[in-house]
Structures are given as C-alpha cells and as structure tokens.
Amino acid sequence: MIGDWLDIGPVDQIAPGNARTLPVRGGDEIAVFHTLDGGFHALVNKCPHKHGPLSQGIVHGGVVTCPLHSWNISLKTGEALGDDKGCVPVIPLRVDAGRIYLLREAVLGGASPAKAA
Amino acid sequence: MRSGGFFVLCAFEKERTHVNAPTSFKQSDQQSALRERLVVIGNGMAGCRAVEEILARDPGRFDVTIFGAEPRVNYNRIMLSPVLAGEKAFEDIVINGEDWYADNAITLVSGDPVVSIDRAAQTVVAKSGRSEPYDRLLIATGSDPFIIPVPGKDLAGVVTFRDLDDVDRMLAAADKGGSAVVIGGGLLGLEAAHGLTLRGMKVTVIHIMPTLMERQLDEAAGWLLKAELEQRGQTIVTGGDTGEIVGRDGHVSAVKLKDGREFPADIVVMAVGIRPATGLARSAGLEVERGIMVDDHMVTSDPAIMAVGECVQHRGTCYGLVAPLWDMCRALADHACGAPTGYAGSVTSTKLKVSGIDLFSAGDFSGGEGCEDIVMRDAARGLYKRVVIKDDRLIGAVLYGDTADGSWYFDLLKKGEDVSPIREALIFGQAFAAGGAPLDPNAAVAALSDDAEICGCNGVSKGKVVETIRAGACSLDAVRSQCKASASCGSCTGLVESLLAVTLGDAVQSKAKTLCKCTSFTHDDVRRLILEKNLRAIPQVMQQLHWSTPDGCASCRPALNYYLLCAWPGEYEDDQKSRFVNERMHANIQKDGTYSVVPRMWGGLTNPRELRAIADVVEKYNAPMVKVTGGQRLDIFGIKKEDLPAVWADLNAAGMVSGHAYGKSLRTVKTCVGSEWCRFGTQDSTGLGVKLERMTWGSWMPHKFKIAVSGCPRNCAEATIKDFGVVCVDSGYELHVGGNGGIKVRATDLLGKVATEAEAMEVCAAFVQLYREQAHYLERTAPWIERVGLEHVKAALFDDADAVTRLAARFRHSQQFMQDDPWAERAAGKHAELHQHLAEVRPLNFTPTTTEAEFA
Ligand code: SRM
Numbered sequence: 001m002i003g004d005w006l007d008i009g010p011v012d013q014i015a016p017g018n019a020r021t022l023p024v025r026g027g028d029e030i031a032v033f034h035t036l037d038g039g040f041h042a043l044v045n046k047c048p049h050k051h052g053p054l055s056q057g058i059v060h061g062g063v064v065t066c067p068l069h070s071w072n073i074s075l076k077t078g079e080a081l082g083d084d085k086g087c088v089p090v091i092p093l094r095v096d097a098g099r100i101y102l103l104r105e106a107v108l109g110g111a112s113p114a115k116a117a
Numbered sequence: 118m119r120s121g122g123f124f125v126l127c128a129f130e131k132e133r134t135h136v137n138a139p140t141s142f143k144q145s146d147q148q149s150a151l152r153e154r155l156v157v158i159g160n161g162m163a164g165c166r167a168v169e170e171i172l173a174r175d176p177g178r179f180d181v182t183i184f185g186a187e188p189r190v191n192y193n194r195i196m197l198s199p200v201l202a203g204e205k206a207f208e209d210i211v212i213n214g215e216d217w218y219a220d221n222a223i224t225l226v227s228g229d230p231v232v233s234i235d236r237a238a239q240t241v242v243a244k245s246g247r248s249e250p251y252d253r254l255l256i257a258t259g260s261d262p263f264i265i266p267v268p269g270k271d272l273a274g275v276v277t278f279r280d281l282d283d284v285d286r287m288l289a290a291a292d293k294g295g296s297a298v299v300i301g302g303g304l305l306g307l308e309a310a311h312g313l314t315l316r317g318m319k320v321t322v323i324h325i326m327p328t329l330m331e332r333q334l335d336e337a338a339g340w341l342l343k344a345e346l347e348q349r350g351q352t353i354v355t356g357g358d359t360g361e362i363v364g365r366d367g368h369v370s371a372v373k374l375k376d377g378r379e380f381p382a383d384i385v386v387m388a389v390g391i392r393p394a395t396g397l398a399r400s401a402g403l404e405v406e407r408g409i410m411v412d413d414h415m416v417t418s419d420p421a422i423m424a425v426g427e428c429v430q431h432r433g434t435c436y437g438l439v440a441p442l443w444d445m446c447r448a449l450a451d452h453a454c455g456a457p458t459g460y461a462g463s464v465t466s467t468k469l470k471v472s473g474i475d476l477f478s479a480g481d482f483s484g485g486e487g488c489e490d491i492v493m494r495d496a497a498r499g500l501y502k503r504v505v506i507k508d509d510r511l512i513g514a515v516l517y518g519d520t521a522d523g524s525w526y527f528d529l530l531k532k533g534e535d536v537s538p539i540r541e542a543l544i545f546g547q548a549f550a551a552g553g554a555p556l557d558p559n560a561a562v563a564a565l566s567d568d569a570e571i572c573g574c575n576g577v578s579k580g581k582v583v584e585t586i587r588a589g590a591c592s593l594d595a596v597r598s599q600c601k602a603s604a605s606c607g608s609c610t611g612l613v614e615s616l617l618a619v620t621l622g623d624a625v626q627s628k629a630k631t632l633c634k635c636t637s638f639t640h641d642d643v644r645r646l647i648l649e650k651n652l653r654a655i656p657q658v659m660q661q662l663h664w665s666t667p668d669g670c671a672s673c674r675p676a677l678n679y680y681l682l683c684a685w686p687g688e689y690e691d692d693q694k695s696r697f698v699n700e701r702m703h704a705n706i707q708k709d710g711t712y713s714v715v716p717r718m719w720g721g722l723t724n725p726r727e728l729r730a731i732a733d734v735v736e737k738y739n740a741p742m743v744k745v746t747g748g749q750r751l752d753i754f755g756i757k758k759e760d761l762p763a764v765w766a767d768l769n770a771a772g773m774v775s776g777h778a779y780g781k782s783l784r785t786v787k788t789c790v791g792s793e794w795c796r797f798g799t800q801d802s803t804g805l806g807v808k809l810e811r812m813t814w815g816s817w818m819p820h821k822f823k824i825a826v827s828g829c830p831r832n833c834a835e836a837t838i839k840d841f842g843v844v845c846v847d848s849g850y851e852l853h854v855g856g857n858g859g860i861k862v863r864a865t866d867l868l869g870k871v872a873t874e875a876e877a878m879e880v881c882a883a884f885v886q887l888y889r890e891q892a893h894y895l896e897r898t899a900p901w902i903e904r905v906g907l908e909h910v911k912a913a914l915f916d917d918a919d920a921v922t923r924l925a926a927r928f929r930h931s932q933q934f935m936q937d938d939p940w941a942e943r944a945a946g947k948h949a950e951l952h953q954h955l956a957e958v959r960p961l962n963f964t965p966t967t968t969e970a971e972f973a
C-alpha cells in the first residue's frame with residue numbers, strides 16, 4: 001500500500017548512469033541509482049569492503065564499481081561480484097508514474113524509534 | 118423491478134437523438150426479464166472487448182448498456198498514430214461499428230460521459246442527466262493524458278494525443294504548416310512527431326531524459342533511434358526540461374526550456390505520460406490507489422462493480438498497453454459468466470509504430486546479479502540486438518534495426534523455457550536457434566562456401582581469410598594486418614575467430630590484449646577507428662565497433678571518454694558519468710567518503726593572499742587536516758561533497774584554481790629556486806616551471822603527468838623521475854622524459870638538449886601531445902616509452918622538421934577548450950546535483966508529503 005512506500009521524488013532527478021544520496025537521520029545513508037537502461041535501484045551507501053560511498057562509483061550494466069578499491073557491486077542484490085565476498089542491504093524500490101518510492105520500513109531500518117508507532 | 122426498468126429504459130432510449138445505435142429487440146421479453154443489467158462506462162478498447170468476450174461465452178446473459186464519453190463507436194485507439202500519419206482513415210480503424218451494437222442488442226449512449234455512480238441505489242448518472250440502473254457495473258474509463266503544470270499549458274494550440282479529436286486538432290494545425298513541438302520522447306510522443314513530420318511540419322521533440330523511450334530502450338538503442346530521427350529532419354532535444362509555453366494572443370507561439378533555449382511552435386503536443394482515469398471510482402468510494410484496485414477477476418472493492426483496462430491497478434501494476442487488456446477481459450468474462458479463471462498479470466512488449474524504424478523491447482533489461490547480456494551489433498546494417506538471460510531463462514530483449522525475431526523472443530520470455538540448449542545461437546534469432554539442436558558457430562562457419570564474404574568492409578572472402586591463415590597468420594591481429602578482414606568495423610571478428618579455430622585448431626595464438634572485455638579491439642585499434650570512422654560519442658563507438666556489452670564497463674567508459682575528448686577537442690562533450698569519482702567531483706575521495714581539495718600553486722610558489730584563503734577555508738569548513746604534499750602545494754582534507762562548491766568559491770575568490778590533484782591530467786610542476794636565489798643555479802628554473810604549468814594545466818591525458826624543473830644537475834626538483842623533466846645547465850636545457858617515482862621507480866631518458874626556454878616549452882608541448890595521442894588510457898609515460906621505445910618517440914618528434922611544431926600546435930588548440938577552471942563552473946552551480954542529496958529522511962516525521970498525498 002502507498003503508505004508503506006516513501007515517495008522520494010521524480011525519476012528525472014537522477015540522470016541515467018548516475019546515483020544520488022538520501023541521508024537518513026539515525027540510520028545509514030541510501031544511494032539511489034539510475035542505470036543506463038532505465039532501471040532504478042537503491043542500496044545502503046556503504047561498500048561491503050571498507051564502506052566506500054557506492055553512490056560515487058561508475059555505473060555500468062546493473063553494477064556499480066566502488067570508488068575506493070573498485071569492487072563491483074550488483075545493484076539488484078547488493079552482492080559483491082567476482083572473487084570478492086560481501087553484501088550490502090538492498091532497499092526495495094519501485095517506480096510509479098514517474099516517481100520513485102522506497103519501502104519505508106527498509107529505509108528506516110533499525111533507525112526509527114517511531115517505527116512501532 | 119428489473120424488467121420494468123428495462124422497458125422504461127428502452128422507451129426513453131428511442132427518444133434520444135444522440136444515440137448512435139438504438140437497442141434492437143431480438144430476445145423475447147421472457148428472456149430479458151431474467152437477464153441482469155450490465156452497464157459499461159467507457160466505450161474504448163477494454164470496455165468493448167470485455168463485452169465481446171462476454172457475448173462469446175453467454176450471449177443471453179446480460180442486457181448491456183455502454184456509455185462513451187466520445188461521440189463515436191468503438192475504435193482501435195492504437196491506430197490513431199497511422200491516422201495522424203495519413204496511412205489510415207478513421208473508417209479503417211473502427212473495431213465495432215453501429216451494426217455490432219444493434220445485432221447484439223447493446224444500447225450505446227455515446228457523447229455522454231457518466232458523472233456519478235450511486236452504489237447504494239445501483240445506478241449511474243450521465244452528464245445529460247440520464248440515469249441508468251445496473252446489476253453489474255463495469256468501469257473501463259482508460260487514462261487521461263498528463264499535462265505538465267507549466268505556465269502556458271492552457272493556451273490554444275496545446276493538445277494531447279489520446280483520441281480522434283486530438284488527431285483532428287493536430288491535422289488542422291498541420292494544414293497550416295509551420296513548427297510543432299512535441300513534449301515527451303516516449304512511444305506516444307515519437308509517434309505524434311512522426312505523423313506531424315509526414316504532414317509537413319517542422320518538428321522538435323523535447324525529452325526530459327537523456328535517452329529517448331528510456332523505459333523501453335537502453336542507451337545504445339536510444340542513441341540509434343535518436344540518430345535516425347535526426348536524419349529524418351526532426352530536432353531531438355534530450356535532457357530538455359520545459360519551463361514555459363509561450364503564447365501570443367492566447368495562442369501558443371514557442372516552448373521555452375528551463376535552460377533558456379526556445380523553440381518556435383504553432384502547435385504543442387503534450388505526450389509526457391498518462392494517469393489512470395479514476396475520478397468516478399474514487400468519488401463512488403471504491404478502493405483506489407494509482408488505479409482502481411481490482412482482484413484477479415477484475416472485481417473492485419464493491420462486488421457488483423468490475424473494472425478493466427488502463428484505469429485499473431492489478432497486483433500493484435497499472436498497464437499502458439493493449440496486450441494486458443485482452444487477458445484481463447478474458448478473466449473478467451469468465452468470472453461474469455460464472456466460470457472464474459483469474460488473471461495473473463502480463464509481461465509486455467513494445468514496438469514503435471514509426472514507418473521504417475524497427476524497434477522492439479520486452480521484459481526486464483536492467484541487468485544485475487546473475488544476469489547475462491548477449492549483444493550483437495552490426496554497424497553496417499544499423500543493427501543492435503540485446504537479450505538478457507537469467508538462470509537460463511530469457512528475461513528481456515531489445516532489438517533495433519531488425520525486429521523479425523521480436524515475437525519469437527517474446528514467446529520464449531513469456532514461456533520462461535530453459536534456453537541453455539540454444540544459448541550460443543540465441544542472438545542470431547529463430548532461424549539459427551530454433552529446432553532445438555545446439556549450433557556450433559564453428560561448424561556453421563566451416564560450412565560456408567569459399568567465396569562467401571566474411572568482411573563486408575574490405576570485401577574479403579572466406580577463401581582469402583583461410584589462405585592467409587594457412588600462410589602463417591595465426592592470430593586475429595595477423596589476419597587483420599595481412600588481409601584486412603575484420604580490420605575496419607570489426608563486425609566479422611567472430612567469424613574470423615571461428616575461421617582461425619577451424620583452420621588451426623589449437624594452434625591459434627591468443628588474441629592481442631583488448632581494451633577491455635567488452636570489445637575485441639585493442640586500445641590502438643579503438644583510437645585509430647575513432648578518427649577513421651569519425652566517431653563522436655560513446656554509444657556510437659560501442660555500436661560501430663560492436664561492443665559486446667550494452668553500455669560498457671568501468672574500464673572502457675572512462676577510456677572512451679578520454680579518447681573522444683582527445684580526438685575531437687572543442688567538439689566532444691565530456692561524459693561526466695563515464696568519469697572516475699575524483700574527476701567527476703574535481704576532488705580526491707578519501708577513505709571516509711569525504712574529499713580533499715588541492716588548489717594549484719604555480720611552480721610551487723604561493724603568497725600571503727593564497728595562504729590566507731586556505732587558512733580561512735580550513736577554519737570555516739572545519740577541515741580536520743591541512744598538509745604540504747609531495748608535489749609542493751597544500752592539501753585540505755575532510756571536506757564534505759555538499760561543501761565543495763562553497764570551498765571552491767572561496768579559493769577562487771583568492772585567485773586560486775583547481776590543482777587537478779585528482780585527474781588523469783597535469784598534476785604539479787615542481788621547481789627549485791634556480792638562478793634567482795641559488796648560488797649554483799644556471800637558469801630561472803622557477804620561472805620556467807611556472808610557465809610550463811601555465812601552458813599545460815587543465816589538459817586531460819591518458820594518465821597523470823608530472824613535470825619538474827631543476828636549476829642545475831644537483832636536481833633538487835627531482836626532474837629525472839618525472840614524466841617530463843628539465844635540468845638546466847649553463848648552455849641551456851636538458852629535456853628528460855618517461856621518469857616515474859611511484860610503484861616502480863624509473864629514471865628518465867634523455868630526449869635531447871635545447872638552447873632556449875622557448876624551445877624547451879615547444880618540445881614539452883609536443884611531447885605531451887604525442888603522449889596524449891598515442892598512449893593507452895591509464896598508461897603513464899614510463900610504461901608507454903618502455904612499450905614503444907625511446908627511438909619511436911624521438912622519431913615521432915624529430916625525424917620530420919615540422920613535427921614538433923605541428924604537435925605543439927595541436928596541443929595549444931586543444932588547450933583552448935581545456936583551460937577553464939572546473940571549480941569555477943561548479944561554484945557557479947553547474948552539476949549541482951552531484952553535490953546535493955536527493956532529500957533527507959527524518960524517521961520521526963511521518964506526515965505524508967504532498968506528493969504522497971496525491972495518490973492517497
Ligand atoms: C597528496 C599526495 C601525498 C602527500 O601528502 O604528499 C599523494 C596522494 C596520493 N597519491 Fe601520490 N600523492 C602525492 C605525490 C606523489 C608523488 C610525489 C611527486 O609527485 O613528486 C609520487 C611519486 C612520483 C610519481 O608519480 O611518479 C606519487 C605516486 C603515486 C602513485 C604511483 C604512480 C606510479 O605511476 O607508479 C599513485 C598510484 C596511482 O596513481 O595509480 C599515487 C596515488 C595517490 C593517491 C591519489 C591515492 C588514491 O588513488 O587515492 C593519493 C590521493 C591523496 C588525496 O586524496 O589527496 N601516487 N604521489 C601527493 C600529492 C601531490 C600533489 O600535490 O598533487
């Protein structure tokens with residue numbers, strides 16, 4: 001239901017091949033990616049390796065290359081690809097009528113004291 | 118009473134003048150008395166199809182009344198595009214004419230929209246006041262075009278593209294000729310643009326995203342489409358954000374973008390998207406989110422009311438294409454006739470109805486974990502095919518240029534069959550892959566006749582290639598250089614490799630190192646072909662050189678961006694998203710995600726004003742550290758990406774520009790004090806260093822580039838471990854190249870000696886340009902010179918008396934476009950989005966935003 005999804009604004013705020021960030025008070029910053037073939041994905045903005053900001057990496061296919069030590073992270077599963085091992089949480093995202101929605105629960109994660117309310 | 122209602126209704130029916138098809142009375146009264154009354158709101162594609170499906174199952178079950186807002190019979194909406202283009206007339210696209218309503222005893226109330234639903238009384242009321250009772254109601258109101266809320270949107274001449282009236286409005290405008298602006302580069306917008314172009318208008322398409330039809334196409338296909346439409350005379354503006362529609366005397370005259378560009382317009386077509394038409398359902402209190410909520414039987418939250426078509430939301434999805442409607446209507450009719458089956462959602466595919474452009478897209482092609490892309494490109498035929506496979510199933514396909522296999526791929530996709538047995542041949546289409554037999558590409562090549570043409574560009578036959586291989590060409594490179602096959606566009610690379618394998622078996626020499634795994638070409642090939650084939654954009658290089666991935670990887674994108682920038686100075690527009698973070702942000706990323714900022718200090722010189730500005734920045738932005746670098750300047754650490762533009766503005770104000778400490782570009786020019794102060798100094802090394810830095814700063818290069826000038830052979834500036842080092846001597850200047858103080862220390866080679874500062878500078882410019890034009894991306898001068906040899910470099914510079922002059926002139930030309938301080942641009946607001954967060958989430962604040970409320 002719409003109430004469970006957080007509207008973070010129109011799709012055109014993020015040009016294809018780019019990512020933008022969404023700080024969460026008391027929680028982990030989120031990176032929202034727009035791939036060159038029009039997909040949208042959201043991950044916690046922390047590389048599983050040494051917490052590099054994935055939002056600053058190069059996006060190619062459904063993958064982002066971490067800016068710090070070039071691990072390749074799948075935008076769909078948050079998993080490190082190739083020989084590297086690790087996984088970053090994926091925030092469920094959907095696009096509806098040109099707007100991006102994130103699953104509220106996942107955005108707030110463990111951060112929200114109001115979650116139970 | 119039910120039968121009473123029926124008779125009253127029919128009597129009333131006959132008096133009405135705008136009824137197209139009066140009810141006929143074929144059934145007996147007895148029968149009709151038993152029938153339920155089905156009222157349909159919406160005489161469009163879904164509404165009428167649902168009725169057809171019901172009639173096919175149980176023709177006597179319902180008395181049907183259909184309300185239509187449009188004053189006409191049921192027609193095929195998707196064919197409005199060919200009507201606009203002049204390829205069809207309205208009569209050709211009618212699905213159900215008046216006789217259909219008459220033959221099936223359906224009452225059509227057209228041109229009279231329903232304005233309210235009374236669920237308690239089970240009646241609907243139309244605009245004319247007419248009220249109609251129902252036992253079952255079907256809502257099939259379709260969608261409304263979305264109008265972007267810009268000033269001028271209500272001017273005369275602003276139209277949408279949804280029904281026949283819209284087409285008539287466009288045709289009326291086209292009759293007068295002039296210019297049309299279509300806002301929206303999706304399916305609908307492009308079909309409108311095509312129609313108006315054929316009708317003789319000068320058409321501009323303004324699309325907000327960088328890729329046309331971005332929801333259906335990837336970057337590669339979007340680029341091909343744009344190039345084709347431009348060739349047909351349309352102006353395609355991507356990344357264009359409409360700010361205002363300008364009018365004159367109440368009529369539209371132009372469209373103005375937010376960036377100030379303006380396009381004249383005698384008509385403006387808004388084709389930016391659709392919204393499910395849910396107003397009626399919403400005010401009747403039905404459950405509505407983005408569309409009218411329905412279950413798998415197309416029943417709404419009121420069991421007496423069904424809904425179907427674009428107005429519904431099923432399992433979270435709203436559709437905007439016709440194929441899902443057919444499936445919905447089947448499920449609806451099964452349910453309405455008492456044999457429910459259920460609808461489980463649809464996978465959709467898209468084709469663009471623009472004559473001469475073959476384009477197909479289906480499923481999911483956004484890639485990701487476990488997905489594998491197979492890409493085939495044929496530049497000569499303008500072909501791009503991409504299929505996406507996951508877990509041995511086809512999950513997406515994009516075809517451009519040849520869509521013959523579209524339905525076959527779509528079928529594979531919908532069935533979800535295991536494609537691993539035909540994987541090798543899948544991309545070649547059904548003719549190759551079907552039949553199920555695994556196809557060995559080598560066997561297919563072996564079966565070709567000797568005179569079959571392998572390389573279309575150079576006209577090389579299979580016989581010739583095999584002969585070349587037998588004569589000793591054991592690698593792809595050898596074949597390319599000896600018989601030219603696959604040396605131009607590369608589309609036959611796969612064939613040549615197969616021939617090598619077939620002819621030599623295991624004796625094939627491994628391929629030369631390619632630029633990256635996305636291509637079979639080497640760095641040198643790519644650089645040469647960019648010039649030869651006049652390639653000017655990354656997607657164009659990928660298409661023409663048959664990249665095997667849809668949009669490259671983190672290795673080739675930055676390399677291509679550099680090669681294009683170097684090949685077309687002043688013309689190529691830098692691609693920010695293809696740059697490594699440091700170059701995109703113009704600062705060095707640190708382990709904690711903050712940035713360091715290094716302003717330029719020319720030749721290592723500074724002054725109180727600069728030092729004061731740096732001190733102020735350190736304090737103002739709470740920088741945790743400031744440090745003297747190994748490159749004779751100051752580095753400010755710990756700046757947040759949001760603060761960068763402000764920091765730069767402050768440094769700019771003191772006259773400082775970017776030091777490019779982050780770039781594949783000139784870093785520093787280290788100097789010593791030289792003859793000005795030093796008792797051993799022979800020349801003004803500090804002054805020359807400053808001049809060299811002023812000349813070379815800002816230039817993008819294959820890798821970072823460092824210069825130093827020492828005033829005497831004591832070499833305090835460490836000039837002999839630099840990419841270009843000058844050691845001053847009494848008689849002039851020794852020029853050294855290819856040094857490196859990094860991972861693998863390499864002392865420079867002596868390039869030569871010159872007598873004057875001016876000559877030293879000229880040779881420096883020429884050497885830098887040679888390196889820029891010839892080295893591989895990410896190859897510093899030291900490994901470059903080791904690879905090509907010092908003799909090659911010397912020959913390129915000095916064999917021809919004018920070479921230095923020509924290279925230096927090319928460098929200076931390119932520098933005209935490079936020496937703008939990137940910090941100043943950013944401080945002035947360019948690419949602000951790179952520095953700003955999307956929004957901030959505050960968990961305690963749960964009040965919905967206005968946009969959320971819009972859908973509630
Ligand atoms: C800041 C500085 C160290 C310092 O505190 O002094 C530095 C810092 C870094 N160096 Fe360096 N190098 C710095 C002078 C040097 C020098 C000394 C010099 O330039 O005289 C060298 C050896 C000379 C040379 O380059 O040949 C040097 C050889 C390297 C190398 C090895 C290059 C090589 O070809 O082997 C790397 C790695 C690379 O580039 O791939 C590197 C890479 C780096 C990076 C960019 C590491 C990275 O990728 O994040 C560091 C970034 C720091 C930052 O965020 O600002 N740095 N680095 C120096 C900045 C100079 C400047 O003012 O621009």
Ligand SMILES: Cc1cc2nc3c(=O)[nH]c(=O)nc-3n(C[C@H](O)[C@H](O)[C@H](O)COP(=O)(O)OP(=O)(O)OC[C@H]3O[C@@H](n4cnc5c(N)ncnc54)[C@H](O)[C@@H]3O)c2cc1C
Pocket residue numbers: 158159160161162163164184185186187194195196197198229230231232257258259260278279280305308394397425426427428436437438439440442468470
């Ligand atoms: C120009 C164009 C080209 C297209 N091309 C394609 C294509 O190539 N492929 C594809 O799959 N799809 C295409 N589509 C989309 C396709 O036409 C729609 O998906 C389809 O028409 C939806 O059917 P529907 O019955 O839900 O809506 P509609 O066909 O729009 O029918 C809804 C009807 O309800 C009427 N109505 C609305 N409110 C009321 C009311 N209160 N009372 C009475 N009547 C009302 C409307 O006037 C309309 O006639 C195209 C659409 C357009 C406009």
Ligand code: SF4
Pocket residue numbers: none
């Ligand atoms: S030497 Fe290593 S740790 Fe020190 S700045 Fe250079 S790259 Fe970083």
Ligand code: FES
Pocket residue numbers: 047048049050051052066067068069070071
């Ligand atoms: S932090 Fe991402 S690769 Fe090291």
